Amino acid sequence: MHTQDAAANLALLGWISTGLLLLVAVLCIAAARGAIAPNSFVGLRLPALTRDEETWRAGHAAGQMPAIVAFTIALVFSFLGLMSSVAYWGAIAAFAGGLTWIVIRATRAANAA
Template identity: 75%
Template sequence: MHTQDAASGLALMGWVFTGLLLLVAVICFAAARGVIALNSVVGLRVPALTRSEDAWRSGHAAGQAPALVAFAVALVFSTLGLASPLAYWGTLAVFLGGLTWIVIRATNAANAA
C-alpha cells in the first residue's frame, strides 16, 4: 500500500508542476500584452522586471517561448507517467530547468529594455 501512495503522490506532483508551467506561460503572455500590468502580486517576481512597465513587458515577452516549451515537455513527461510513474521525475526536472530558463531569459530582456 505504501508504494501505491508514493506513486499517487508522485503523479500528483507531476501534474501540479505541469499545471504551474501552464500558468506561468499564460501569465507571460498576458503580461507581455499589457493585460497584466506591472503589479506586486501576479507575474514573474524578478527585480529587473519590476523596474518599469517596459521592463515588465519585455521580460515577460522573453519568457513566453521557454514557458511554452517547458510546459509542452512537462506535459509529455506527465503523460508518460500514466504508464510509467518514474517519468514524473522528468516533469520535476523540466519544471526546475524550465523555470530557471524562463527567469534568465526574462531578466536578460528586462535589463536590455
Template identity: 60%
Template sequence: MIPPNSTVGIRIPPLQRSEAAWTAGHTAGVKPAVIAFCIAAVCSIIGLFAPIAYWGSIAAFVGGLTWVIASAVRAANSA
C-alpha cells in the first residue's frame, strides 16, 4: 500500500481529501489495474506475431486507466 505522499500514487482531489480516502481509493484501484495489465500483456505477446494486436494493448491501457480512476474515486467518495 502506498502511504499518502506528494510524489507517488493517484494524485486526484477525491483521493487527497483524507488518509482514509487515499487508502480506499488506492485499494480499489488494484484489481482493475491488474486485470488491465494482464490483458495488455497478452495483447503485447500476440502483437509479436500479429502487430494489429498492439491496438489491444493500447485499448487495455486506456480502458484500464479509466476503470482504475473511476473505481478509486467511487471508493474515496464512500470513505
C-alpha cells in the first residue's frame, strides 16, 4: 500500500508540474502580445520585467520559447509516466529546469530592452 501511495504522489506531482508549465507558457504568450498589461498579480513577477510596458513585453516574449519547450518535455514524460512511474521524475525535472531557463531568458531580455 505504501508503494502505491508513493507512486500516486509522484504521478500527481508530475502532472501538476506539467500543468503549471502550461500555465506559464500561456501567460508568457498573453503578456508578450499585450493581452496582460503589467500588474501586481499575473505574469512573471521578476523585478526586471515590472519596470515598464516595454520590459514586461520583452521579458515575456523571451520566456515563451523556453516555456513551450519545457511544457512539451514535461508532457511527454508525464505520458510516459502512465507506463512507468519513474518517468514522472522527467516531468518534475523539466519543470525545475524550465522555470530556471524562463527566468534567465526573461530577465536578460528585459534588461536589454
